[in-house]
Structure formats: structure tokens, C-alpha cells
Amino acid sequence: MISPQEYDKIVKKNSPKSKCFVNGLKAFLIGGAICTIGQGLINLYGAIGIEEQQAKTLTSVTLVFLGILLTAIGVYDKIAKHAGAGTLVPITGFANAVSSPAIEFKSEGYVAGLGAKLFIIAGPVIVYGVSASIIYGAVLWILHMFGITLF
Numbered sequence: 515m516i517s518p519q520e521y522d523k524i525v526k527k528n529s530p531k532s533k534c535f536v537n538g539l540k541a542f543l544i545g546g547a548i549c550t551i552g553q554g555l556i557n558l559y560g561a562i563g564i565e566e567q568q569a570k571t572l573t574s575v576t577l578v579f580l581g582i583l584l585t586a587i588g589v590y591d592k593i594a595k596h597a598g599a600g601t602l603v604p605i606t607g608f609a610n611a612v613s614s615p616a617i618e619f620k621s622e623g624y625v626a627g628l629g630a631k632l633f634i635i636a637g638p639v640i641v642y643g644v645s646a647s648i649i650y651g652a653v654l655w656i657l658h659m660f661g662i663t664l665f
Contacts, residue, residue: 537598544593545600552577552604574605581609586617608639 516524552573559569584590590610594601601607654664 540596541598541600543600544597545603548577548601548604548606577605578609581606582613585610585613590614 555573555576556566556569559572560566564572581590584593584606590601590606591614594610601610657664
């Protein structure tokens with residue numbers, strides 16, 4: 515048996531060195547590029563005469579579509595390998611998180627594969643968001659009943 519201290523030395527010696535600065539820079543640049551594409555789409559939709567609110571909605575839909583398309587053809591994972599969290603934060607990361615498991619299990623059929631796996635990653639996020647908003651709304655409603663208005 516080796517001691518925990520000896521084990522730590524072995525692990526540190528054999529572990530690859532972290533490239534935090536380079537990884538952070540890649541995440542920043544690629545995540546920023548995704549956001550820049552989003553802003554470019556808003557400007558493009560505005561230039562062709564679409565109102566600002568509708569342009570923003572169309573941009574979200576376009577980015578979700580592009581995220582799913584790039585996931586389906588295997589490009590998004592290659593980008594994410596280099597960008598890390600830079601691809602997780604924008605809306606395209608959510609599209610990837612929803613579509614990736616569904617695409618992976620499509621061979622199992624529409625119900626058992628696609629339907630069952632569609633929300634395997636994003637499902638907990640959606641459930642938490644809905645649950646938190648219900649609890650938050652209930653607390654505000656109860657406070658309002660006692661004459662306490664926060665907003």
C-alpha cells in the first residue's frame with residue numbers, strides 16, 4: 515500500500531499540465547465569435563426591414579437551428595473540443611445539449627430513442643427553471659397578500 519501523499523505525487527507527476535490560459539482564451543474567442551454571429555444576424559434581419567423584437571426572435575431561432583445542424587453533422591463537437599465552455603454558454607450550447615443525446619439514440623426509434631433521450635441533459639435544467647419560477651411566483655403572491663410588494 516502506498517500512502518495518500520505518495521499517491522498524490524504519482525498523480526501530479528503523470529497528469530498532463532493544465533493549459534488554463536490557452537483554454538480560457540479559446541473559450542473566450544469562440545464563445546465571443548458565436549455571440550458576434552448572433553449580433554450580426556440581428557443586424558442583418560434589421561437591415562432587411564424586420565422589427566428589432568422579431569429580429570431578436572429570428573436570431574435565437576437561427577442560432578438554435580445552426581447549433582442542431584452542426585451537432586447533427588458532427589461539427590459542433592469538434593468546435594467544442596477546442597472551445598470548451600465557450601460553446602456551452604450561448605444558446606447554441608443549449609441546442610447542442612438537447613439535440614446531441616437525441617441524435618445519438620435515434621437508431622432506437624422515435625419514441626424509445628429520440629423522444630426518451632431528447633431531454634436527458636436539458637431536462638433537469640428545464641425542470642429546475644419551471645420549479646424555481648413556480649416557487650418564486652408563489653412567494654411573491656403570498657407576500658403581496660400581506661401588502662408587501664417587491665416589484
